[in-house]
Amino acid sequence: MKNALTILVAAVVLTLVSATCAMAAGEGAPTQLIYLGGAFGAGIVILGAAYGIGKIGAAAVESMARQPEVAVNIQTAMIIAAALIEGATFFALIVCMLFNH
Numbered sequence: 001m002k003n004a005l006t007i008l009v010a011a012v013v014l015t016l017v018s019a020t021c022a023m024a025a026g027e028g029a030p031t032q033l034i035y036l037g038g039a040f041g042a043g044i045v046i047l048g049a050a051y052g053i054g055k056i057g058a059a060a061v062e063s064m065a066r067q068p069e070v071a072v073n074i075q076t077a078m079i080i081a082a083a084l085i086e087g088a089t090f091f092a093l094i095v096c097m098l099f100n101h
Contacts, residue, residue, distance in 0.1 A: 004051070011044050041096040049089035053082050 060078035064071040 007047075008044070011040060038096045038099060041099075042093055045089055045092040045096065049085055052085045056081050056085070 056078055060074050063074050067074075
């Protein structure tokens with residue numbers, strides 16, 4: 001957990017630095033820095049979604065192993081939770097792409 005937090009903080013700092021550089025660039029400056037913030041934002045969104053769905057899957061499989069008689073209910077709840085995470089991820093990716101310009 002500490003490593004994930006360190007990576008997240010580093011990514012946020014890098015995103016802020018790249019956004020600051022892009023905003024400080026005047027006319028005629030390279031536009032590649034402008035797109036860097038949206039790319040890092042999209043990457044952080046995907047990493048968060050993958051982490052969340054992985055935790056849901058791990059907990060569901062462990063629960064099914066402990067109580068096989070309720071495996072169908074656990075699987076249904078897992079799929080619904082994963083779908084909600086994917087929906088939020090898709091929305092966040094759209095926001096990253098819209099603010100990329």
